[in-house]
Structures are given as C-alpha cells and as structure tokens.
Amino acid sequence: MKSKQFTLFALILVQILEQFMINVLAININNNNNILPLEHVTTTSLLTNNEASKLLLSPESYLSLSHYHSTCPDLEGIIHRQVQAWIRKDYTFAASLIRLHFHDCVVRGCDASILLSHKGSERRAKVSKTLRGFRIIDEIKAEVEKKCPKTVSCADILTAAARDATVVAGGPFWEVPFGRKDGKISSAREANRLVPQGHENVTTLIQIFRDHGLNILDLVVLSGAHTIGRSSCDAINHRLHNFNGTRKADPSLDTKYLNSLKKKCAASSHVYVDLDATTPRIFDTAYYTNLGRNMGLLSTDQLLNSDARTGPFVSVLASQPLVFSSQFAASMVKLGNIGVLARPNEGEIRFKCSSVNRAY
Numbered sequence: 569m570k571s572k573q574f575t576l577f578a579l580i581l582v583q584i585l586e587q588f589m590i591n592v593l594a595i596n597i598n599n600n601n602n603i604l605p606l607e608h609v610t611t612t613s614l615l616t617n618n619e620a621s622k623l624l625l626s627p628e629s630y631l632s633l634s635h636y637h638s639t640c641p642d643l644e645g646i647i648h649r650q651v652q653a654w655i656r657k658d659y660t661f662a663a664s665l666i667r668l669h670f671h672d673c674v675v676r677g678c679d680a681s682i683l684l685s686h687k688g689s690e691r692r693a694k695v696s697k698t699l700r701g702f703r704i705i706d707e708i709k710a711e712v713e714k715k716c717p718k719t720v721s722c723a724d725i726l727t728a729a730a731r732d733a734t735v736v737a738g739g740p741f742w743e744v745p746f747g748r749k750d751g752k753i754s755s756a757r758e759a760n761r762l763v764p765q766g767h768e769n770v771t772t773l774i775q776i777f778r779d780h781g782l783n784i785l786d787l788v789v790l791s792g793a794h795t796i797g798r799s800s801c802d803a804i805n806h807r808l809h810n811f812n813g814t815r816k817a818d819p820s821l822d823t824k825y826l827n828s829l830k831k832k833c834a835a836s837s838h839v840y841v842d843l844d845a846t847t848p849r850i851f852d853t854a855y856y857t858n859l860g861r862n863m864g865l866l867s868t869d870q871l872l873n874s875d876a877r878t879g880p881f882v883s884v885l886a887s888q889p890l891v892f893s894s895q896f897a898a899s900m901v902k903l904g905n906i907g908v909l910a911r912p913n914e915g916e917i918r919f920k921c922s923s924v925n926r927a928y
C-alpha cells in the first residue's frame with residue numbers, strides 16, 4: 569500500500585515536471601525572434617512538414633550538449649587540459665581567449681571567422697591588433713584532428729576554450745552547447761565597423777549588443793570579464809593628458825589611480841595596464857567595485873557606472889558575487905549562440921583554423 573501511494577506521488581510529480589518543461593519550451597519558442605509567424609507557415613501549403621519545421625527552428629536550436637558525445641568523447645578534456653596548461657604558463661591568456669571569442673561572435677556570429685588569416689580578414693583588422701591566443705586554438709585543433717579527424721569545428725573549440733579560460737581563472741562553469749560550423753567569409757572592414765573599441769558612448773554600446781540579441785544586463789555582465797583583462801596605454805592615454813582638448817586629465821578618474829596610470833604609461837604607449845586595478849588575476853567583482861570608486865580604466869568601463877541605464881546593474885553586481893557568476897555564465901551562453909552556422913548545409917568543419925578548406 570505504502571509503495572503504491574509512493575508510485576502515485578511520483579507519477580504526479582513527473583506530470584507536473586513535464587508540464588513545467590512544456591511551458592518552458594513554449595516560452596522559449598515564443599521568445600525566439602527568428603521564427604516565422606505561425607499563420608505564415610500553415611498557409612504556405614507548398615511547404616512540406618519537414619521544410620516548415622526547419623523554418624521554425626532557429627540556428628541555435630541545432631546546437632546540443634551531446635553533439636560530440638559519440639564522435640569525439642574526449643573533446644572537452646583535450647580543450648580543458650591545453651587551456652589550463654597555457655594559462656598556468658601565462659595567466660594573461662585567460663582574458664585573451666575570452667576576448668578572442670567575443671571578437672569572433674560580434675562579427676558574423678560565432679563562426680571562427682576571426683581565426684582566418686588571409687589578406688583583409690578580421691584577424692588583420694586594426695581592432696584585432698592586440699588579439700592573442702590564436703596559437704592555443706591551433707594547437708588544440710591539431711590534437712583534436714588526431715583524435716577525431718574532420719569532426720570538430722574551430723568555432724566550437726574557441727567557444728569551449730573561452731569557457732575553460734573563465735573556469736581556470738576562477739570564474740563560473742557552464743555547459744557549452746556544440747554544433748557550430750565554421751564560416752568561409754572574414755572581413756577586416758566589418759570587424760573595424762562592428763567591434764567596440766573602448767571609446768564608444770553607452771548608447772552605442774547598448775545598440776551594438778542589442779543588434780546581437782544581447783540586452784543591457786548582458787552588456788554590463790560581459791564587461792565584467794575585464795576583471796582579469798588588460799589594455800595598452802595606447803587606448804587610455806587620451807584620458808590621462810589633454811582629455812577632450814581640456815589639457816587636463818579626464819575629471820572622472822580617481823586622482824590616486826590617475827597618478828599611478830600616468831607613472832605606468834610614461835614609459836611607452838605599448839605598456840599594458842590591468843583593467844581591474846585591485847585584483848587583476850582573480851575572476852571576482854572587484855571590477856564593479858572599482859567602477860564605483862572612479863577606477864575604471866577604459867572610458868567605456870567608467871561610463872557603465874555613471875549611466876542611468878547601466879549604473880544600477882553595476883551596483884548590484886559589485887555587491888553580489890553569486891549573481892555575477894551565475895549571470896556571467898548565462899550571458900556567455902547567449903554570446904556563444906550568436907549567429908551560429910548550425911543548420912544542415914551551412915558552413916564547414918575547417919581542417920585548419922587559419923584557412924578555409926580548399927574546394928575540390
């Protein structure tokens with residue numbers, strides 16, 4: 569009798585859970601901007617069921633956590649071990665890999681277009697000048713090709729490497745959905761137009777993120793990756809001297825911080841300074857706390873604190889480390905799903921990450 573009651577209880581629980589999952593799925597589908605209005609599909613009688621369902625599915629819905637489970641079971645192990653080894657040798661690679669992934673995704677989606685190395689490619693653009701980590705991806709790809717040839721895309725490797733870089737730096741873990749394919753087009757001109765360079769105003773930043781389906785919270789949270797990043801003095805010298813033609817420093821900079829920056833940057837414009845002045849090697853919320861003390865390195869960092877649209881998020885994140893880590897994970901998944909080439913017949917699996925496959 570007891571066990572019968574228990575079985576009934578379990579059955580009810582399963583049903584509640586199932587209904588919950590259906591609701592969640594319905595919400596996800598309703599939130600999806602890429603789908604056609606349902607009337608359109610049902611009235612277009614020429615479409616087969618199969619074609620109609622393809623139109624309904626967004627590219628990212630082709631991604632899956634189990635994509636390589638049978639075709640390359642140790643993929644994530646290979647990526648993690650290499651990323652960890654590189655970052656142990658030089659911790660600054662953690663920020664470099666996250667930045668490389670971001671630069672990839674904001675131009676033509678996360679399709680590894682940033683890795684292509686030919687004349688006029690994104691990688692050769694002015695905004696890409698200080699990108700690093702290409703060799704790490706190449707070496708991971710070489711090992712992956714040995715174990716599972718012609719199977720894993722460079723776009724998926726770069727996405728997982730950014731996740732592992734976060735983890736090795738002490739940040740949160742999240743599951744990466746796989747199944748991206750690699751793009752064949754890469755343009756320096758597009759990169760120069762689309763990638764934020766550190767001097768935009770908040771309206772422009774919000775617009776850039778919105779164009780990729782990322783909201784204001786995503787903007788503030790992903791900027792939190794600057795907790796481990798660096799920037800060249802080149803990018804901030806205009807804030808230290810003769811700001812906006814005033815012959816003085818940017819008045820929004822804390823005086824002590826300003827003086828330490830002037831000292832560091834006096835040597836050369838190629839010197840690097842930490843974006844998080846207090847705990848540059850730790851993935852924490854000090855970046856946000858520092859913004860509240862006028863210690864944001866880039867003007868785009870400092871503006872996030874003073875702008876009425878983004879400032880409230882900065883204050884919350886500064887004092888809520890758990891909110892920051894869980895939301896960083898969520899926003900990184902969103903970033904990694906931008907404009908993916910995942911439908912059948914889209915993109916290719918590159919043999920080498922730096923060049924498209926030759927046509928036969």
Ligand SMILES: *[C@@H]1O[C@H](CO)[C@@H](O)[C@H](O)[C@H]1NC(C)=O
Pocket residue numbers: 769771772
């Ligand atoms: C922000 O920058 C854009 C592009 O430079 C400019 O057109 C716009 O007027 C600026 N907006 C504000 C509020 O300053």
Ligand SMILES: *[C@@H]1O[C@H](CO)[C@@H](O)[C@H](O)[C@H]1NC(C)=O
Pocket residue numbers: 812
């Ligand atoms: C820069 O100077 C111009 C003209 O003096 C002024 O209108 C503008 O608000 C200043 N910008 C900043 C960011 O201080």
